[in-house]
Amino acid sequence: MSMRRTLRDMMAVSAIVCAAIVSAALPERAAAEETQYFPIASSRVGPYSAMGTGYYGAQIDYLNYVNMNGGVNGVMLTWQECETEYNAVKTVECYQRLFEYNGQKMVVFDTLGTPGAYAVINRMAEDEVVLAQYGYGRTDAADGSVWPWVFNAAGHYWDQIAVKMRFMAEQEGGVENMRGKKIVHMHIDSAFGREPLPAMRAIAEEWGVEIVEIAVPPPGLEQQSQWLQVRRERPDWVTFWGAGSGMNSTGMTNAARIGFPRERLIYVTFGAAEEDMYPAGDSATGTYAMANALPGKQFPLVQAIEEQVYGAGEGNLADESRIGSVYWNRGLGAAVMWIEALKNAQEMHDKVGQAVTGAEFRAGYEALNMTPERLEELGIGGMVAPFDLSCAKHNGARAFAMMQWDGEKFVQVTDWLPPLDPDAIRTLIEDSAAKFAAENGITPRDCS
Amino acid sequence: MHDKPLFMTYSRGDVANFVVLMALAFAVVPLMIETDYWYSSILIPWLCLALAAIGQQFVMGYAGQLALGAAGFMAAGAFACYNIELRIPWMPFPLSLLFSGLIAAAFGVLFGLPSLRVRGIYLMVATLASQFFIIWMIDKFGWFKNYDSSGIITAQDIVIAGRSFTSPMEMYLVVAVVVTVLTILAVNMTRGSVGRNWMAVRDMDIAAESMGISLLRAKLQAFALSAFYCGVAGALFAFTYLKSLEPVAFDIKLSFQILFMVILGGLGTINGAFIGAGFILLFPVVLNTVGNAWFHGMIDATIISAIEQVVFGALIIVFLIYEPLGIAKLWENLKSRLFSRRPVAEAAAAKQEPAG
Numbered sequence: 001m002s003m004r005r006t007l008r009d010m011m012a013v014s015a016i017v018c019a020a021i022v023s024a025a026l027p028e029r030a031a032a033e034e035t036q037y038f039p040i041a042s043s044r045v046g047p048y049s050a051m052g053t054g055y056y057g058a059q060i061d062y063l064n065y066v067n068m069n070g071g072v073n074g075v076m077l078t079w080q081e082c083e084t085e086y087n088a089v090k091t092v093e094c095y096q097r098l099f100e101y102n103g104q105k106m107v108v109f110d111t112l113g114t115p116g117a118y119a120v121i122n123r124m125a126e127d128e129v130v131l132a133q134y135g136y137g138r139t140d141a142a143d144g145s146v147w148p149w150v151f152n153a154a155g156h157y158w159d160q161i162a163v164k165m166r167f168m169a170e171q172e173g174g175v176e177n178m179r180g181k182k183i184v185h186m187h188i189d190s191a192f193g194r195e196p197l198p199a200m201r202a203i204a205e206e207w208g209v210e211i212v213e214i215a216v217p218p219p220g221l222e223q224q225s226q227w228l229q230v231r232r233e234r235p236d237w238v239t240f241w242g243a244g245s246g247m248n249s250t251g252m253t254n255a256a257r258i259g260f261p262r263e264r265l266i267y268v269t270f271g272a273a274e275e276d277m278y279p280a281g282d283s284a285t286g287t288y289a290m291a292n293a294l295p296g297k298q299f300p301l302v303q304a305i306e307e308q309v310y311g312a313g314e315g316n317l318a319d320e321s322r323i324g325s326v327y328w329n330r331g332l333g334a335a336v337m338w339i340e341a342l343k344n345a346q347e348m349h350d351k352v353g354q355a356v357t358g359a360e361f362r363a364g365y366e367a368l369n370m371t372p373e374r375l376e377e378l379g380i381g382g383m384v385a386p387f388d389l390s391c392a393k394h395n396g397a398r399a400f401a402m403m404q405w406d407g408e409k410f411v412q413v414t415d416w417l418p419p420l421d422p423d424a425i426r427t428l429i430e431d432s433a434a435k436f437a438a439e440n441g442i443t444p445r446d447c448s
Numbered sequence: 449m450h451d452k453p454l455f456m457t458y459s460r461g462d463v464a465n466f467v468v469l470m471a472l473a474f475a476v477v478p479l480m481i482e483t484d485y486w487y488s489s490i491l492i493p494w495l496c497l498a499l500a501a502i503g504q505q506f507v508m509g510y511a512g513q514l515a516l517g518a519a520g521f522m523a524a525g526a527f528a529c530y531n532i533e534l535r536i537p538w539m540p541f542p543l544s545l546l547f548s549g550l551i552a553a554a555f556g557v558l559f560g561l562p563s564l565r566v567r568g569i570y571l572m573v574a575t576l577a578s579q580f581f582i583i584w585m586i587d588k589f590g591w592f593k594n595y596d597s598s599g600i601i602t603a604q605d606i607v608i609a610g611r612s613f614t615s616p617m618e619m620y621l622v623v624a625v626v627v628t629v630l631t632i633l634a635v636n637m638t639r640g641s642v643g644r645n646w647m648a649v650r651d652m653d654i655a656a657e658s659m660g661i662s663l664l665r666a667k668l669q670a671f672a673l674s675a676f677y678c679g680v681a682g683a684l685f686a687f688t689y690l691k692s693l694e695p696v697a698f699d700i701k702l703s704f705q706i707l708f709m710v711i712l713g714g715l716g717t718i719n720g721a722f723i724g725a726g727f728i729l730l731f732p733v734v735l736n737t738v739g740n741a742w743f744h745g746m747i748d749a750t751i752i753s754a755i756e757q758v759v760f761g762a763l764i765i766v767f768l769i770y771e772p773l774g775i776a777k778l779w780e781n782l783k784s785r786l787f788s789r790r791p792v793a794e795a796a797a798a799k800q801e802p803a804g
Contacts, residue, residue, distance in 0.1 A: 044753040083753045088697050089493075092690060093733060095488040118600035119692055189587065190696050191600045218696065250635050318748045328764050440602060 033076055036342060036355045038063060039092060039098035039106045040081040043113065047219045047244035048086040054327025055112050055334070056081075057316040062335035064314050065305045072342050074353045084116060086243075095123070105363035107339055108132050112359035113243075114192035124149035128358035130341075130365050134334035135269055135292040137285035139195060144366070144432035145444040148206065151365060151389065153155035153337050153396035154292040154330070156270075158199035158428065161239065162419030163400045164266050164290065165203050168237050175420070179208035183231055186223075186251070187241035189215040192270075196241065198432070199425055206424075215295040220247030227254040235427055241268045249279035252287055261284035269400075273326035285407040292398050293333040293384050297324035301332070301379030326410070333384045340378075341365035366391065369390045392447035395429075398422055454502040455640030478617060487616035488689070494722075494729055495620075495627045496685040501709040501721035502634050504679030508707075509716035510643055511670035512650025513563050514572040517579035518678045520559075523698035524582050525552040525571050525679025526686035527592050530693050533604045534594060541608050545626065545683055552679020553672040555582060560671025564664060579703055583695045593693075600694040603687045619688040626684060630677060635718055637673070647716070678706075712767055714774025723775045724733055732760055 040059060043052030063077045071077060080101045082094035091111055108130045109269055111117045117137035124131045125148065133141065135154035138267055141147040151328070168183070169175045184201060187193030193215065204211045212233050214226050220242055230238065238260065242248045248271035255265055263286045267276070272289030297303060306323050309315050315323075322328055345356040345364025368387040375381045383396035399416035419425055437444055458466075481487065500518050507515045528548035532539055539547075555578060562574035586592045593601055606613045606622060613622050637643055645666045646658035657663050686693050705728050713724020739752040747755075771778045 002725060042749070042753075044750040045757060049750070081740050088694060089690065089702075093489045093493075096485040096735075097737070099485065115694065115696060119690060119697075122602050122691060191694060254633070257763065316749065318750060342630070351560070 018025055034353060034355055035072065035076050035078045035102070035104065036072065037101045037104045037106055038077060038079045038102075038338060039094075039109060040079050041084050041094045041098060041116070041410075042081050043084050043086040043112055045083065046085045047246050048113070050245045050273065051243075051327055052086065052112065052275070053317070054275070054322055054325055055331035057322075058331030059110075059330040059335040059338075060316040061305050061309050062332055062339070064316075066311050066339055068308055068312070068314075072339060073346055075342075075346070075355060077339075078104075084111070084113075086113050086116065088115040088119040092119050095120045099127070100221065103433075104355065105129075105358060107356065107358045108341075108365075110134060110334060112136065114138070115190060118191055119161065121150060129363070130358065130362050132334065132337065132365065134330065134337070135418050136192070139199075140429050140436060142393070142429050143444075144390070144392045144394035146433040146437045146442060146448045148445060149362060151394045151396070153365075153368065153387065153389065154333060154384065154395050154396050155195040155400060158425050159268065159395065159398045159419050159422070160292075160423070161196035161200045161292055162203060162425055163402075164239055165200070165207070165209075165418050166417060166420045167266070167414065169207075169420070172236075175207055180210075181237070182210045182212065182233065182235040184212045184235040184238045185213055185224060185234060185241065186214045186216060186230070186238055188220050188243050188247060189217050192243060193241045196239075199428055200239075202424070202428060203421075208222055216242070216247065217222070219244060220393055221250055223247075223250050223254050227258050227260070230255075230260060231258045236264065238265045239268070240265060240271060242271045245273075245276045245279060247271075248276035249284070250276075252280035252283045256280075256283035263288070266402075268288065269330075272403065272410075274322075274409070275327070277410075282407065284363070286407050287405045288413075289403050289405065289410065291326065291403050291410070291412075292397065293326070294382065294401060294403070294412060295324060295326045295328040296383075299324075299329075299380050299383045301334075301336075302329065302383075304379060305332075315322060326409060329383060333380065336378060336380060337365070337368060337370075340368055340370070344368065366394075368396070372398075390447075391445075405414035449484040455636055461589075462781060470628070473628070474621070478621065484616040488618040490730065490733070491620050492616070492623050493685065494680050494726055495623045496689060497611065497706065497709065497729055498722045498725035499627050499630060499684070500678045500681035500706050501713065501719060501725045502631065503674040503681065504706050504710045505716065505718065505721050506634075506638075506646070506677065507670045507722070508710055509672035509714075510638055510650060511646040511667060512570055513560075513667060514676070515560075515671070516572050516576045516707055517559065517577070517703050518674075519682075519698040519700065520579040520582040521552045521556060521675040521678035522682025522702070523586060523695055524675075524687060525549060525682035526698070527586050527695075528552065528601060528679065529683035529687065531592065533593075537784060539620075541606050542626075545680055546581055547681040548726035549676040549680040551554050552682070553676040556671040556673075556675020557668050558679075559675075563667045563671065565648045565677075576700075579700055580581050583698065600692050603691050603693055606687055621729045623684050625686055626680065630680065631718065634677070638718065642669060650716075708764065712764065712774055714776030717774070717776040719779070720774050720776035723779065727775060731763065735759055 025131050040056050042056035063079055066072060067076055078101065080098055082090045082098050084094050095109060106129055109120065110132050114136050117131060117133055121131060121138055131150045133150065133152050139156040139158045141150035142152045169178050172178055188315040200211060206309060212235065214229055216223055216226055240251050242251055252262065255262060265287050267287060267289040269290050269292055272291055277284040302324050310320055317323060341361060341364040342356065344367045345360040346352045348367065349356065349360045349365055366389050370386050372381060372386045385399040387396035389396060399418045401412055402414040404413050500522055504518050507513050525548040528551040529544050532544040532547055536760055559578035561576055563571055566574055645661045648661055649663060650667045653663055690697055709724030709728045710721065712727055714720030735756040739756050743752055767775065
């Protein structure tokens, strides 16, 4: 290779890079109308792609749908995407990159992942951005007096594990029958996997249940030794806390291999999607999974989006058969809450038809009141559990629905179930939040 | 300037470079750049990872020991710094940083011991232990995380002499000062007897030993200093970039990235560490920005994300084929082409010289 060619090639490469940076830095178009900007910190590649494409796809589809119907009181929605690969380090970069768009600051951030949520959670108050953890993330953020900027609108992991244990108790014929039972908590070895443990241990102690914790190192595709351990332990139930369809389907095929009944295996919301079940084939049949947003196309909003957005060829999903799947419906639920919060914020601050600030959006989100009637009006009645938020109470629906995989689709087996003792979980949350506040010198705001 | 550079002696070029870089880092950048994005998402992680890459250069580029597991030492440094700050509140941050580096260095010596018996790819496998052992230890014993149930801890604020450094620009300055000091040390070390011993071991260890160089000392020194640099880098990475501590952030993927930085940047060069870190860290960001800015709406977003990874992988292969000695060498050639008055033939002859 001659020097001249090296030189020329290097010049070409650096010219391209410079052009890219410059073009990315320039604003694309001047804002002619009122707009509200939403960041999409998506995770479309890697082991968690099924989750990211469905969830963020639905958010973009809903924003498109709102725009096609005249925006939010005339305010058009804009968005910008950044790829996090479900990686905490990249999430921090994306948070900064997405922070501003066309001179407008973002008002909400959604990482769809506990590691990412933890990585940015401490920036929220200072940056005045709402962290809308939709069914994931830091649990004790449900205490709004310590965490004004963080919400858990679709229920959190402590309630979720409590609901699972309630379900087990009901299957066993009552809490008194749980004494002496053994539950294996098999989890991915990350913050997300360990998140339910404090609540789980507390309930187990009260009920006289033995908990065996088995960690699977990420990405969780190797589980053979862990399932051999399950065989030795002979548990009555297994709560599986995995992430990514690879890990989740491997869990079921390994359970089948050691002959562990799938009817005793309960999956976390992040393993409770069609994409997690299909790869396991017949091994998946009978597995229980928890839902904070039910799948299906029977909901009017889902049908409207399919007709309007996908009908116009603007849909975000490459595979349209995924409309109405678990992750897509969950993303839809999350996006509906953003827009409801935006409407609230506009009305509360006398800014109907105008863009709102982070602080205004926060107040609007805190004022969410999703009554069954309101959900019905929005076209998602029955898809998510009704809930309301308040100054101190930042956890939304404290109820989950149990589903079972019948080999082809999920079948709902329970209604929206709350934990048996919600107050006990709430006390745990307040204790944990108080400890955090004390350690970090935060004065909880007055919510009375 | 054909003479080999020496310890504590600087050519006119060195001084000029130094002055330009310092002016850039401490005057031009803080005055010109106002957006937080550039400080907290580009400059800070770049400098931190470049520091870790210098550590990897010591052991791999200079001492020739194939080691993998830099992220483990970074984790050791980060958690050491957290615990020192937590348990000894009066300790000034620079001292905490120093001690975190020393603790990481102790691990470095421990995991460098196999290098005395095995070499090459086998040593790489042996050093992998550091990666897994350190992360496992932090996860297993709650004390390291102050019994935090979730396993992700908030890093303390950086306070130096009563002044807290919290804004992105202030933190950038802290990182830049630390990186400057350690880089000057690194350049001198590699030019001095320490570096020459390492290179002798790298080029032929039996010859080096017969000339009176203690292999034990040279190798362990390389591992210790490498871990020291990685430890300090890890502490800075956690305290200024992530602002939280989580063992998963220091996984095997990061170790591989640091390895690639060194190989792509140019083995056995200090500036290669900076160039390699820049390439590995920034190129995916550039690709993602370009993908979103230019192709938004044209191609399915999922396919854009996948293409970015393919392009990045292809670029690594292209660079390694075009210039196996790394981007630093490419830069050197470019410089000699543009600035040198030497005839082209001589420059071409210089290119044939092995690295180092």
